[in-house]
Amino acid sequence: MKRAIDHINIEEHPKKTRRQILFADMISGLVLLLFLYTSISKLTDNELFKNVLTASPLLKPYAGIISWLIPSIEIAIAILLFIPRFRIKGLIASVILITLFTIYLLYMVAFTPNLPCSCGGVIKLLTWPQHIAFNVFFVFLSLTGIILYRRPKSLESSSPP
Amino acid sequence: MLRYLSGIAATIIAISLVAFTSPDKKPLSTFTFHYTPATYTQPLVQTNSNWVSGSQLCGGTANKACQMEVTDTYTHLDANNNRVLNTTGNVIVIKAKTGANGTDYVPDPSTSTGISSPVDKP
Numbered sequence: 001m002k003r004a005i006d007h008i009n010i011e012e013h014p015k016k017t018r019r020q021i022l023f024a025d026m027i028s029g030l031v032l033l034l035f036l037y038t039s040i041s042k043l044t045d046n047e048l049f050k051n052v053l054t055a056s057p058l059l060k061p062y063a064g065i066i067s068w069l070i071p072s073i074e075i076a077i078a079i080l081l082f083i084p085r086f087r088i089k090g091l092i093a094s095v096i097l098i099t100l101f102t103i104y105l106l107y108m109v110a111f112t113p114n115l116p117c118s119c120g121g122v123i124k125l126l127t128w129p130q131h132i133a134f135n136v137f138f139v140f141l142s143l144t145g146i147i148l149y150r151r152p153k154s155l156e157s158s159s160p161p
Numbered sequence: 162m163l164r165y166l167s168g169i170a171a172t173i174i175a176i177s178l179v180a181f182t183s184p185d186k187k188p189l190s191t192f193t194f195h196y197t198p199a200t201y202t203q204p205l206v207q208t209n210s211n212w213v214s215g216s217q218l219c220g221g222t223a224n225k226a227c228q229m230e231v232t233d234t235y236t237h238l239d240a241n242n243n244r245v246l247n248t249t250g251n252v253i254v255i256k257a258k259t260g261a262n263g264t265d266y267v268p269d270p271s272t273s274t275g276i277s278s279p280v281d282k283p
Contacts, residue, residue: 021164029167036175044179051233054242063242082168 020148024087027145031094032081034138038123039074042067058107073097088149091142098142102135192236192244196227206257214244229253 042049046067053063077097080090109128126134194212198205205211212229214236231246235253239245246253 025164025167029171032168033171033175036172037178040175040179050238054238054244060242063238082165082172084164 017151020151024145024148025084027141027148028081028087028091031091031138031142031145032078035074035078035081035094039071039078042071042074046071056108058104088146091145091149095139095142095146098135098139102132102139105132105135191230191232194229194231194246201227203257207255209246209248209253209255212246212255229255 049071050063050067053059053066056063059066074097077090077093080086080093082090105128109132123131123134192214194214196206196211197213198211231253234251235247236244237247
């Protein structure tokens with residue numbers, strides 16, 4: 001019998017487990033909100049996003065591709081987070097992507113702190129350290145979501161067939 | 162269906178946030194263009210492609226009006242992601258007059274949208 005969070009019907013679970021799944025769903029919603037908001041912001045003002053990317057010596061040669069690739073990946077992750085059966089995959093992808101963003105931010109802080117942020121929407125108003133803290137918070141949030149989704153699975157597998 | 166609720170709510174909030182927080186379109190910034198040829202003649206000065214963003218050379222000649230600040234309205238990125246002056250649409254019109262000795266030039270701000278002042282810049 002296939003046991004996966006994808007097919008969990010929360011009504012079949014004890015109250016505590018149900019709360020965990022609902023909490024994980026809320027986390028998925030928050031991460032979805034973040035990705036959807038920033039991706040739409042980047043797409044609606046793609047020329048500005050590309051301009052800012054070209055100001056970065058690291059990204060300048062690839063600015064044209066990156067200006068479309070990043071929002072596309074973010075929308076793909078948002079779709080994964082929207083569909084319950086793909087939410088773990090969406091959260092794992094978000095951890096990877098936000099970690100990559102954070103590595104880039106650390107590079108920017110270290111080498112070119114005066115450059116503008118190529119982030120979407122109001123997030124670009126954050127300072128570099130604030131942005132790094134923001135990213136770390138969302139990485140931990142996503143990891144918490146992954147753990148919460150996996151826990152009901154382990155509870156299921158420990159129950160008698 | 163209950164499990165889609167957070168996704169639906171997040172989607173609605175995201176779209177609303179974008180709708181209400183998108184800033185007005187303002188010029189990104191200004192870009193500094195420098196005249197790069199070593200010789201300063203009227204036709205050369207009036208050729209937009211001789212003005213290059215990011216260059217500091219001014220053709221190796223000091224005390225010339227070889228620098229101008231241009232808003233992004235008048236520029237675009239070329240295929241190599243270099244900032245260049247527009248050739249269509251919002252185009253900078255650089256006008257120069259031949260100087261007194263016949264080989265020099267002075268900017269003509271009355272008919273130019275490019276060099277705004279005849280005052281020499283370093």
